[in-house]
Amino acid sequence: MITKQDCRKINNYIWEISTSFKPQMTVPVWIFADEELLEEALKDLSVTQAVNVACLPGLAGHVAIMPDVHQGYGMPIGGVMAARVPDGIISPGAVGYDINCGVRVLASGIDYKSAKRHLPELATALYRNCPSGVGGKGSVPLSAEELDKMCRQGAKWALEKGYATEEDLQRTEEFGCLEGADPNSVSKRAKDRGRGQLGTLGAGNHFLEVDVIEEIFDQDAADIMGLYEGCLAIQIHCGSRGFGHQICTDYVQDFQLAVINYGIQLPDRELVCAPISSKEGQAYLGAMKAAANFAFANRQTLAYHARQSFEEVFGSQTGNHALRQVYDIAHNMAKIEQHNINGEEMTVCVHRKGATRAFGPGFEGLPPEYQEIGQPVLVPGSMGTESWILLGTEANDALSFGSSCHGAGRVMSRSKAKKEIRGERLRGELEKEGINVRAGSLPGLAEEAPQAYKDVNRVVETVSQAGIAHKVARLRPVAVVKG
DNA sequence: ATGTTC
Numbered sequence: 378m379i380t381k382q383d384c385r386k387i388n389n390y391i392w393e394i395s396t397s398f399k400p401q402m403t404v405p406v407w408i409f410a411d412e413e414l415l416e417e418a419l420k421d422l423s424v425t426q427a428v429n430v431a432c433l434p435g436l437a438g439h440v441a442i443m444p445d446v447h448q449g450y451g452m453p454i455g456g457v458m459a460a461r462v463p464d465g466i467i468s469p470g471a472v473g474y475d476i477n478c479g480v481r482v483l484a485s486g487i488d489y490k491s492a493k494r495h496l497p498e499l500a501t502a503l504y505r506n507c508p509s510g511v512g513g514k515g516s517v518p519l520s521a522e523e524l525d526k527m528c529r530q531g532a533k534w535a536l537e538k539g540y541a542t543e544e545d546l547q548r549t550e551e552f553g554c555l556e557g558a559d560p561n562s563v564s565k566r567a568k569d570r571g572r573g574q575l576g577t578l579g580a581g582n583h584f585l586e587v588d589v590i591e592e593i594f595d596q597d598a599a600d601i602m603g604l605y606e607g608c609l610a611i612q613i614h615c616g617s618r619g620f621g622h623q624i625c626t627d628y629v630q631d632f633q634l635a636v637i638n639y640g641i642q643l644p645d646r647e648l649v650c651a652p653i654s655s656k657e658g659q660a661y662l663g664a665m666k667a668a669a670n671f672a673f674a675n676r677q678t679l680a681y682h683a684r685q686s687f688e689e690v691f692g693s694q695t696g697n698h699a700l701r702q703v704y705d706i707a708h709n710m711a712k713i714e715q716h717n718i719n720g721e722e723m724t725v726c727v728h729r730k731g732a733t734r735a736f737g738p739g740f741e742g743l744p745p746e747y748q749e750i751g752q753p754v755l756v757p758g759s760m761g762t763e764s765w766i767l768l769g770t771e772a773n774d775a776l777s778f779g780s781s782c783h784g785a786g787r788v789m790s791r792s793k794a795k796k797e798i799r800g801e802r803l804r805g806e807l808e809k810e811g812i813n814v815r816a817g818s819l820p821g822l823a824e825e826a827p828q829a830y831k832d833v834n835r836v837v838e839t840v841s842q843a844g845i846a847h848k849v850a851r852l853r854p855v856a857v858v859k860g
Numbered sequence: 861a862t863g864t865t866c
Contacts, residue, residue: 450861475861511864579862580862
């Protein structure tokens with residue numbers, strides 16, 4: 378059991394567990410949290426899991442955990458780990474089962490007050506046009522060849538098919554395509570699961586939400602990002618569906634043998650990994666990129682259907698009615714990046730699991746207008762609560778390998794939430810607050826109740842005070858579509 | 861998160 382006494386306070390928002398805590402640790406753990414969130418993080422296995430991650434071979438700097446952290450498979454959700462290249466490792470469990478789970482925000486000039494009476498109709502149109510639910514099938518089934526092509530090209534495939542604009546791609550992490558995706562490293566089973574799932578939302582905490590931009594904190598940045606106070610925006614939160622899930626399952630199994638072959642000592646079987654330079658490590662990296670590109674194409678296809686829904690309700694998409702992309706960012710991904718770590722320029726494989734990239738101003742992988750302000754960080758709150766749009770900072774390179782938080786973070790397990798919260802009653806409460814709810818499953822709705830999550834405002838305040846990201850805008854939900 | 865246990 379890890380207690381507060383094991384955490385050395387670096388400042389009001391950063392705590393450290395040093396390598397002397399456990400002999401096998403190769404790097405320290407940094408916890409980004411205020412006192413209350415630190416106590417929250419110590420209640421489940423989050424910090425224990427972060428300490429386990431810090432025992433892996435070939436790490437750089439420290440393991441970071443975000444204020445929205447909660448326990449996950451092997452590595453906590455809300456964790457960041459950097460492995461040295463070429464002598465470090467890559468771990469499927471440190472990316473997560475939902476490879477490139479992520480979020481996309483599009484914003485409009487449609488005034489909420491004048492659009493309010495159309496929201497029930499809009500929610501219904503979005504629910505109809507964006508298939509959801511476990512096993513949900515999309516409207517664009519792909520041949521085996523087309524799936525491979527989509528996996529190599531990501532959102533570029535969607536551009537070719539007419540589901541995207543050039544600006545959408547510009548305003549997507551990695552421009553919507555990770556180079557080096559390898560469909561040959563993806564099992565037939567994963568492909569069979571994925572072929573029918575493009576353009577689907579899925580279930581669990583995945584959702585599509587209509588929000589009103591409630592408050593602006595950085596007017597200059599908001600102008601550049603196209604965020605207008607009092608106007609409608611949408612969030613699309615989903616990932617690589619059964620495709621990415623199967624890839625993770627396959628490689629977690631494969632790597633059991635790799636761990637033995639390469640003589641890697643593990644603190645937890647769930648942290649199976651392989652040397653990043655090994656054939657096993659490279660195969661996973663190629664497959665993970667294929668899943669990441671699937672997710673980029675998936676959110677792009679959903680954005681297309683969302684735009685169609687807006688058009689059905691508000692008429693032709695011209696002028697103020699256009700839904701312009703703000704950004705699209707991954708929550709679960711491993712990336713080869715350069716970072717200055719303890720004064721040394723290093724190439725590392727940054728594993729972000731329930732954490733986003735949050736690069737500061739000047740980063741070349743951004744469109745010109747964002748190079749001035751830094752990379753947008755999209756932080757969806759729990760259902761029925763606020764969401765945030767932030768910007769990455771220059772300082773976060775040394776703090777978190779250029780990473781930030783990804784959401785509110787669970788405090789109640791799915792099973793407990795399902796037992797304690799009635800979906801029907803929750804729907805009534807949300808509707809009473811003026812949120813139009815379209816949910817395929819009431820027990821599913823209960824799992825995502827606001828009470829099951831931390832306070833997203835507190836999480837955002839922490840990353841802001843810690844210097845990882847800064848506030849641009851707060852969003853309030855007015856319609857939610859869920860599986 | 862997930863054809864919620866091949």
